[in-house]
Amino acid sequence: MAKMQSQAEMTWPHDWADLDIAWFAGLFEGEGCAEIAKNGGTRLTIRMTDRDVIDRVNVLFPCKNIQVVNPKPVQPHYNQPKTHYAWRISKPERVRLVINLMLPYLGERRRAKCLELLAHLGTRPGTGGPNRLKTHCAQGHEYTPANTYIRPGTSHRHCRICMLEWSTEYRARRRLTGLERPFPGME
Numbered sequence: 001m002a003k004m005q006s007q008a009e010m011t012w013p014h015d016w017a018d019l020d021i022a023w024f025a026g027l028f029e030g031e032g033c034a035e036i037a038k039n040g041g042t043r044l045t046i047r048m049t050d051r052d053v054i055d056r057v058n059v060l061f062p063c064k065n066i067q068v069v070n071p072k073p074v075q076p077h078y079n080q081p082k083t084h085y086a087w088r089i090s091k092p093e094r095v096r097l098v099i100n101l102m103l104p105y106l107g108e109r110r111r112a113k114c115l116e117l118l119a120h121l122g123t124r125p126g127t128g129g130p131n132r133l134k135t136h137c138a139q140g141h142e143y144t145p146a147n148t149y150i151r152p153g154t155s156h157r158h159c160r161i162c163m164l165e166w167s168t169e170y171r172a173r174r175r176l177t178g179l180e181r182p183f184p185g186m187e
């Protein structure tokens, strides 16, 4: 039986707005890719020719670096392929967090794929499942009651220090870029 969650545990310890998440989920539905890599890791990727859209994604969920893919020049009478920009995250904690956030908005096919990734992450060292007895997160923070967030209805533990770190990056990027919302003027 599920344990009653305290009030603090009911609240995500960061401030992603629902509108931002809904915007992201819709984009991911169309342009995103959730996959289990050959090395067994999981990753979420959005690859587009629109740099401004990728920049907005990166404000919400900062990744290490935006990959720029310059296609090889083709023969003159063909249309020149455009430069692609790829946003990608692969840290298990972050993949799990983003999937959990966008899951309610996804359609059947991507939802099934994301659930597959979550199940896979549950079998990976350091990401839950058999590692329930782990005392520290992947970054070495201790899973004390105060530092542990368990999303209602799941048994996965999230490290609050790591989540706060990422949400601080998110707020800093928002300030830097002046992108308060994907759709400026809306709240």
Ligand SMILES: [Zn+2]
Pocket: 137, 138, 139, 140, 141, 159, 160, 161, 162, 163
């Ligand atoms: Zn941590």
